[in-house]
Amino acid sequence: MTAARQAHDGTPPATFEELVATLQRRHAELSPAHRLLAERIVADPEGVAFMTVSELAAATGVNESTVVRFATALGLDGYRDLTRLCRDRLRAEAQLLRRFAEVRARAAHRPADGEPAGDLDPLEQAAALDQANVARTLVRVDRATWAATVEALATAPRVHVLGLRKCHAVAYLLAYLLRLVRDDVASLGAGPGTLVDELRRVGPGDCFVGVSIHRYSRATVRAFEWAAARGATTVALTDNPSSPLARHATHALFAETTSVAVMRSLTAFTSLVQALASAVAVERGVDAGATLAAEEELLEAFDVYG
Numbered sequence: 001m002t003a004a005r006q007a008h009d010g011t012p013p014a015t016f017e018e019l020v021a022t023l024q025r026r027h028a029e030l031s032p033a034h035r036l037l038a039e040r041i042v043a044d045p046e047g048v049a050f051m052t053v054s055e056l057a058a059a060t061g062v063n064e065s066t067v068v069r070f071a072t073a074l075g076l077d078g079y080r081d082l083t084r085l086c087r088d089r090l091r092a093e094a095q096l097l098r099r100f101a102e103v104r105a106r107a108a109h110r111p112a113d114g115e116p117a118g119d120l121d122p123l124e125q126a127a128a129l130d131q132a133n134v135a136r137t138l139v140r141v142d143r144a145t146w147a148a149t150v151e152a153l154a155t156a157p158r159v160h161v162l163g164l165r166k167c168h169a170v171a172y173l174l175a176y177l178l179r180l181v182r183d184d185v186a187s188l189g190a191g192p193g194t195l196v197d198e199l200r201r202v203g204p205g206d207c208f209v210g211v212s213i214h215r216y217s218r219a220t221v222r223a224f225e226w227a228a229a230r231g232a233t234t235v236a237l238t239d240n241p242s243s244p245l246a247r248h249a250t251h252a253l254f255a256e257t258t259s260v261a262v263m264r265s266l267t268a269f270t271s272l273v274q275a276l277a278s279a280v281a282v283e284r285g286v287d288a289g290a291t292l293a294a295e296e297e298l299l300e301a302f303d304v305y306g
Contacts, residue, residue, distance in 0.1 A: 012075030016045060016089035017142060019082075020241050022074060027247055033062045037070045041086070042241040049086035053079050126259070130267040133256035137268040138275075141253060146279075149251040152233045153178065153276065154283040156207035160198075160227070162188040163211030163237075164220050170237070170269045171211045177277035181284055181291055189219070199223060204231030210249075213239040213257055213264060224248055237269065 013019040023030075023038040030038060040060050041048050048056060057064045071082040153159055159178055163171025168189070175187035188198045202208055208227035212220040221244045228234045228248040236249035239257050246252045255272050257264035284291075299305060 013085065016085045019074070019085050024241070024246060033060075033066050034070050034073070036060045036062060037067060039242045041082070045086040045089055049083055049090055051083070126265075129258055130265055133258055133265055133268040134271045137255045137272060145251050145253065149235050149253060150276065150279040150283050152207045152235060152251065153209075154182065154280045156205060156233060158184040158186065158201070158203070158206045159209065160186050160188055160202055160206060160232075161209045161211070162195075162220055162223055164189050164217040166263070166266070167211040167213060167217070167220070167269075170266055170273060171209070173270065174209065174211070174237075174273040174277065177274065178280060180295055181277065181281040183291070188223070195219060195223060199226060202227050202230055202232055206232045207235060208232040209235045209237060210245050211237045211269070212243070212245055213255075214243075216244055221245060237272065239264075 013022050020042055023042060027035065027038065037056070037060055040056070047059075051059065053064050053067050057067050060067075068079055071079045074082070076082050076085075159175075159182070161171045161175040161178070163169075172187055172190075175185050178185040186198065186201065189195045206227075208224065210220050210224035210227075212224075216238075224234060224236070224245050225248050228250075233250045234248060236243065236245035236252040237255065238245045238252065239255060240246070241252070241254060243252075246254075253272060255268040257266065257268065259265040
């Protein structure tokens with residue numbers, strides 16, 4: 001059963017993905033205590049998988065009985081059933097998680113004075129972590145969500161892409177690549193003070209893509225919520241199912257951002273948007289080919305490349 005189907009038929013979640021879909025669907029109706037639990041589970045399934053009831057209660061500041069009621073309210077057979085879903089998710093990703101842990105361990109190690117750096121070269125660390133980020137990102141993509149996202153990007157009357165601050169480069173790349181294979185793609189927020197004016201063009205049936213990672217840009221979140229209320233199909237490209245974008249997303253895709261530096265890595269996001277643009281080109285078929293041909297004619301006419 002897919003997460004989308006489970007979200008509508010009311011049956012207990014059978015996978016972690018279905019659990020996340022249920023929590024997102026019911027987020028607005030959850031009590032404050034249950035909302036804390038939901039956000040912790042979605043954000044840290046690895047940790048919750050091995051927590052006792054008392055440990056999760058202490059970590060979220062709620063009563064132990066609240067944790068049990070939360071699990072049964074989801075249709076699960078108690079708290080043990082909830083942790084089973086989290087552990088099943090870990091089991092499915094075991095190989096990638098081991099690789100990721102090894103990379104993190106290498107990155108965290110610091111040689112003693114006079115000790116040769118060996119395999120601790122910053123370039124090698126960055127490459128290893130980014131490879132892990134890309135692998136974890138792509139293996140976690142829900143295929144039904146992916147197909148629906150590609151269809152929305154390929155068929156919507158207009159596509160609007162918004163990413164601010166550190167996410168602007170990813171949003172700009174996605175908009176640029178989409179413009180190569182279809183018309184009516186707008187990159188928002190590029191100019192100071194222009195976002196509100198640009199949002200006026202968002203209409204029902206359009207596709208609105210929001211790109212944001214922790215710490216989430218308030219302007220991006222507000223614009224994303226507004227587009228959803230306007231009737232646009234909303235696509236969230238973000239880092240975590242507990243992201244404020246995911247709560248208002250028609251479709252959400254998540255990317256790993258772990259880095260050896262203070263600034264978080266956007267390499268997996270780059271791979272994700274390139275794959276999206278390629279999939280949209282395939283989805284549009286002849287239309288995409290005609291658009292690319294027209295683009296090449298213009299580039300040649302204006303002698304853009306030497």
